[in-house]
Amino acid sequence: MARNETPRGREEPVAGRTVQHGTGVQSNRAFPTEAYPHHLDPFVLFERFYIDPDKGFPMHTHKGFEIVSYMIEGGMEHEDSLGVEHTAYEDEAMRITTGREISHSEFPADGRACNGLQLWVNLPRAKKDVEPDYVDASAAELPTETHDGATVTTVVGEGSPIDLHTEMAYLDVRVSDTWTWSVPDGWTGFLYGVEGEGTVDGDAFGVGDLLPVTDARDVTAAADDGTVRFVAVAGRPHDEPIQQRGPFVL
Template sequence: MNPDASNASSEPIAGETVRHGTGVNSTRAFPTTACPTHLDPFVLFERFYIDPDDGFPMHPHRGFEIVSYMLEGGMDHEDSLGVSHTATPGEAMHITAGKGIRHSELPANGAGCSGLQLWVNLPREEKDREPNYADAAADDLPTLEEDGATITTVVGGGSPLEPTTELTYHDVRVTDDWTWTLPDGWTGFLYGVSGTGTVDGHEFEKGDVFPLTESRSVVLESERGNETETETESELRVVAVAGRPNDEEIRQQGPFVL
């Protein structure tokens, strides 16, 4: 049993608004009041909204990895490795903080931005590894059509991003019925990006999270919509994330995971 997720819910949970010290608002999936545990190997997951005059000035991280995936606008990234990059919608960035890295995340071109950020714990023997950075353009991330869904792979087969911890991360646009199966022994979650629908028969919408700590299949269904709804409004968009647990306690202290 994953020690950090033993109390995870089997039903969708509404995300919680978190306000960061710089004035940035996020809708956090976990850990929150309603979902207080980490989901080994995952430390946290949230959707961030950065207004034009806000952002994350240069700050440190240590002991984990970060996967950022842009949804709207652009975000300027700079770090202590000398990297400077602007991430745009559909683009992903991967940072291995390892023994220590500093970086900033600020809205680009005087406009706000929004995206998703995942923190992944590094196993104990990897926490002092050298820091690293990589990114992937939208065209680098493979997209395929399945029955009931269009799936873009952010991390996993075909993606150039290769975190230390074995995991998969998919951006899924559910157009009808689609089934997601959690691999044996893995932990995972679904997070609502936009639209409405159901997960295992439960209502599911933007900002909701559905944690999974036992291997099984989950059926997602998009809201069919009516004649006044657009295709985008009736389409359920989620991210489906799964990873192999490290079976180690996750000890987070602010920007550090010890």
């Protein structure tokens, strides 16, 4: 199977892998890795980044995809070639449409370490050269609902000010009992563990674990003691090759 193909069928959780970026920033990458060497069309990559106070990403260039950054702890300063300067803090999100080309930098705020989640979403080939764009959302702007056994915040999806050129949903879920996630027919998705320990469909699932969901089905998550937190992301595939070349997706 080629690296950029999305496997189909029921899969089991797999642990993320440590990635050391050239700037000294360390990440736990969910995919693609040696353990899971696939993109999940329309998703290019997903990782949790950890930036120490003296590290960060100086100004660099991207093109051909969209970036969703969602903060878990601390703050991250963003500056870009559109003239945007913004700091995102815990439970806040930023979306960058790189399109034909954008340059940006990312550094921890307030002299403190930070960590968060970053998702790269492919742009369909017909939109690779769209104008670059940026939008952010505070925690108060992201809809949060309490269900039996879970609290769900919509990072991307209905009610959120964050939208993309790809039809998708991105949920931040805190499960205290059980919660069932339904992946729409024809969509591809994944779960990624953020905090705590639990199970998904009976399999152990914890911090840094990935569960690819490449068939339309229901996934049931349950907490062990306390609360398990994960993100649930799904989108409609473009059915186009994902050609990643470092910071560019061609």
